[in-house]
Amino acid sequence: MLDIKLLRTTPDIVRENLKKKFQEHKLPLVDEIIELDRQSRDARTKADALRGRRNSVSKNIGVAMAKGLKDDAEKGKAEVEAMAQELADLEVLEEKLSVLVREKMMIIPNIIDSSVPIGKDDSENVEVERFGEPAVPSFEVPYHVDIMESFNGIDLDSARKTSGSGFYYLCGDIARLHSSILSYARDFMINRGFTYCIPPFMIRGDVVSGVMSFAEMENMMYKIEGEDLYLIGTSEHSMIGRFIDTILEEDALPLTLTSYSPCFRKEVGAHGIEERGVYRIHQFEKQEMIVVCKPEDSADWFVKLYKNTVDFFRSLDIPVRTLECCSGDLADLKVKSIDVEAWSPRQKKYFEVGSCSNLGEAQARRLGIRVKNKEKGNYFAHTLNNTVTAPPRMLIAFLENNLQADGSVAIPEPLRPYMGGQKGLLV
RNA sequence: GGAGACGUGGCCGAGUGGUCGAAGGCGGUUGACUCGAAAUCAACUGAGCGGCUUGCCUGCUCCUAGAGUUCGAAUCUCUACGUCUCCGCCA
Numbered sequence: 351m352l353d354i355k356l357l358r359t360t361p362d363i364v365r366e367n368l369k370k371k372f373q374e375h376k377l378p379l380v381d382e383i384i385e386l387d388r389q390s391r392d393a394r395t396k397a398d399a400l401r402g403r404r405n406s407v408s409k410n411i412g413v414a415m416a417k418g419l420k421d422d423a424e425k426g427k428a429e430v431e432a433m434a435q436e437l438a439d440l441e442v443l444e445e446k447l448s449v450l451v452r453e454k455m456m457i458i459p460n461i462i463d464s465s466v467p468i469g470k471d472d473s474e475n476v477e478v479e480r481f482g483e484p485a486v487p488s489f490e491v492p493y494h495v496d497i498m499e500s501f502n503g504i505d506l507d508s509a510r511k512t513s514g515s516g517f518y519y520l521c522g523d524i525a526r527l528h529s530s531i532l533s534y535a536r537d538f539m540i541n542r543g544f545t546y547c548i549p550p551f552m553i554r555g556d557v558v559s560g561v562m563s564f565a566e567m568e569n570m571m572y573k574i575e576g577e578d579l580y581l582i583g584t585s586e587h588s589m590i591g592r593f594i595d596t597i598l599e600e601d602a603l604p605l606t607l608t609s610y611s612p613c614f615r616k617e618v619g620a621h622g623i624e625e626r627g628v629y630r631i632h633q634f635e636k637q638e639m640i641v642v643c644k645p646e647d648s649a650d651w652f653v654k655l656y657k658n659t660v661d662f663f664r665s666l667d668i669p670v671r672t673l674e675c676c677s678g679d680l681a682d683l684k685v686k687s688i689d690v691e692a693w694s695p696r697q698k699k700y701f702e703v704g705s706c707s708n709l710g711e712a713q714a715r716r717l718g719i720r721v722k723n724k725e726k727g728n729y730f731a732h733t734l735n736n737t738v739t740a741p742p743r744m745l746i747a748f749l750e751n752n753l754q755a756d757g758s759v760a761i762p763e764p765l766r767p768y769m770g771g772q773k774g775l776l777v
Numbered sequence: 778g779g780a781g782a783c784g785u786g787g788c789c790g791a792g793u794g795g796u797c798g799a800a801g802g803c804g805g806u807u808g809a810c811u812c813g814a815a816a817u818c819a820a821c822u823g824a825g826c827g828g829c830u831u832g833c834c835u836g837c838u839c840c841u842a843g844a845g846u847u848c849g850a851a852u853c854u855c856u857a858c859g860u861c862u863c864c865g866c867c868a
Contacts, residue, residue, distance in 0.1 A: 394827060398837040405837090408849040412795035427848040434848095556858095578858090597787075597824085599805095720824095722787085724806075728824080 351683075351715050352458055354451070357383060367461045372470050372678045376457060383454050390447035397440040404430050404437070459682035460712040463649070466686055469676030475689075476676060481660050482669030484693040484700070489755045491696040494746040495627045498524050500757060500777050506626065516617070516632035520742065523775050527761075528635070528741045530768035531666075531748065532610060535637040535738045538662055539608035544639060547609040549588035552579040557591040560717050569618040585611035586735045589640045595718040597728060603721065604643035604651065608738065611636060628742040629701075637738040642719065648708050648732035652686060655736040656706035659690045662738055663703070666762045668751045669693035671700050685710035690737070692747035703744055704737030 357364050361380050368376050407426045414422040467476045498504035503524025509517040520528050540546055555578050558567055572581040582588055589609050598605075612635050628634075639658065641651045656672060663670045675687040687707040691700035711730035714720070720728045741748075752760045757777040761769050 391827065394837080398827065401838085402836055404848080409795070411848050415795080423848080430848045554859095599787085724822090 351455055351712055352460065353711075353715070354383075354387060354455060356461075357455075357458070358387065363461065364458060367459065370462060370466075370468055370677045371459055371680065373459065376459075379454055379458060383451060383458070386447055386451050386454070390444070390451055393440055393444045393447055397437060397444055400433055400437045400440065404433065457682075459680075460685055460710055462677055462680060462684075463686040463708070466680060467674060467676045468678075470678040471676075472679045474676045475679060476674045478672040478674050478688065480669070480671040481664055482667075482693070484669045484671075484695075486695050486698060487753070487755070491750050491753055493627065493696065494749055497749045497753060497759070498745075501759075501775055503527075504628075513632075516630070518628055518631065518633075518742065523769075523772075524745070526769060527748070527765075527775070528745060530765055531739060531741050531744060532635060532637055533768050534765055535662060536608065536610060538665070539637065539639060539658065539738055542658060544606045544608035547585075547589065547607050549582075549585050549592070549609050549611060551582055551588070551611055553582055553588050553591055554578050555580065557594065558587065560594055561587050561590055561713075570615050572614050572616060581614035582611060583615050584613050584636060585609040585638045586640060589638070590713065590717065590719075590733060590735075593642065593717065593719045597720045597722050598642070598731060600644070600721050600723055603731070604641055604647060607640045609638050609640065611638070613740070627746070629746060631742070634740055634742060636740040639736045639738055641734040642714075642731050643734070644721065645711060645729070645732050648685075648710065648734060651732075651734050652688075652706065652708040655734055656688050656690060656704075659704045659706065659736060659738060663690065663692060663747070665764050666748060666752075667760075668747050670703075673700070673702075681707075683709055683712045683716075685712070692744075693751065694747065695750050701747075703740065703747055706736035707734060709733045709735075 352364065357380065361384060364380055365377060368374065368380075407430050411423045411426040414420075414426065467474070469475065492500075495504060495506065498520075501523055503520060503522050505519040505521060509519050536546055552574065558571060558580050562570070567580075570583045574580065588611070589607060612633060614633055617630060617632065639655055641648075641655065643651055660670055660672065670690055670692050673689045673691055675684075675689065680687055685708045687705065689702050690704040690706065692703045693699075694701055710732055713733045714730040719731050719733065721731050722728055749759055752762065754760060754774070759775040761772055761774050766772060
């Protein structure tokens with residue numbers, strides 16, 4: 351959500367941005383909003399004047415009553431009553447217009463960063479950089495479920511019976527690997543100065559509607575029957591929700607947080623949920639990073655954030671690349687976004703394992719996350735979020751890249767302490 | 778789950794129909810004193826939106842939310858939501 355003042359004063363910036371995002375169909379909205387905003391302020395001004403008059407007359411009635419001047423008091427009452435209908439009508443109009451302006455403003459996308467590549471859809475996303483050699487071994491790399499099964503590490507059949515498709519039992523060393531990766535990811539981020547948090551895994555409806563659009567809510571969130579509670583789709587939901595309607599002290603910034611949570615997603619409309627395996631599932635776990643900072647710092651934090659993920663994967667010998675989201679594929683709330691993709695030696699291509707986003711002030715404006723400042727006045731913070739790692743999907747990359755010719759899986763050095771010192775998993 | 782209490786500014790807390798946007802305190806900022814923001818004293822210190830004469834100007838809105846009573850509501854009525862305490866249950 352943009353500042354309406356930006357639209358009032360420099361509508362061309364907003365129009366230009368719409369064109370860059372290939373949303374020409376929204377261009378008429380700009381003038382519509384400007385006109386509605388003008389009407390809205392006009393109604394507001396008139397209503398304010400009437401309310402002001404009512405307030406002062408009412409005060410005088412009090413004074414007159416105290417002095418026992420009955421006639422003066424009655425005269426005042428009559429005057430207020432006379433303007434009551436006009437005020438009531440104006441207030442209805444005021445409400446109607448301001449809701450309309452807000453609704454339409456919600457549809458206007460955030461101004462994208464000047465560095466975002468222009469493109470229509472995900473086919474035009476741009477590879478930024480590769481890290482590590484995307485090697486293809488001489489032997490054939492099996493499907494990840496087969497690798498897991500070779501260690502008796504997964505039971506999808508039972509999960510289907512108990513919970514349906516899109517769920518899994520991880521067992522033995524594979525389950526241990528899953529937990530180890532999360533623990534390592536947690537410590538990795540703590541070592542980089544982030545504060546570790548475990549947030550609520552369920553949140554109330556008003557928080558949900560604050561942090562996502564209605565469509566997302568319908569397609570992603572599981573609701574607890576009979577309660578106003580939803581299972582979180584990512585810890586970002588509860589981590590950002592924590593700051594709704596708060597005014598932060600400037601010197602408390604930046605907030606650099608890393609959070610763990612299970613994540614629950616309905617994945618309505620997403621294809622591939624039926625795919626056998628743990629690529630797209632209803633339940634997974636994730637180590638996340640969240641930054642709340644001053645506007646001038648968010649661009650730097652964006653780079654730092656995705657580099658953390660790159661470094662994390664590289665420390666586990668997994669080749670990755672960064673793929674920048676082009677203008678047309680960028681969600682409306684985002685200023686800039688980059689995916690971290692891991693190399694799949696089996697598919698001989700990269701696949702998404704993390705997503706780093708700079709939301710600018712858009713999220714903060716929606717949620718009322720402000721920073722206290724006497725001179726400049728309070729302002730909206732910038733918010734960013736990024737995945738450290740999200741197993742079990744991450745395990746696909748891990749197993750494929752660390753698989754040896756004999757079917758064993760090497761455990762990279764940093765992970766060994768979390769795996770009881772094992773150097774590898776033997777079949 | 779049963780019973781009761783309560784929801785006021787960054788925090789604590791007063792306020793039961795009329796200069797109440799709200800006493801007092803804590804915290805914060807600034808100034809004085811000082812070698813020194815240790816102590817003391819003084820002043821200032823909620824948020825949002827609008828107007829113009831852009832001023833330390835002015836108007837409106839906000840005391841959980843919504844509806845109602847009234848000339849006028851933080852204060853009265855209703856509803857919803859939330860929180861706390863005790864009991865029960867439980868890792």
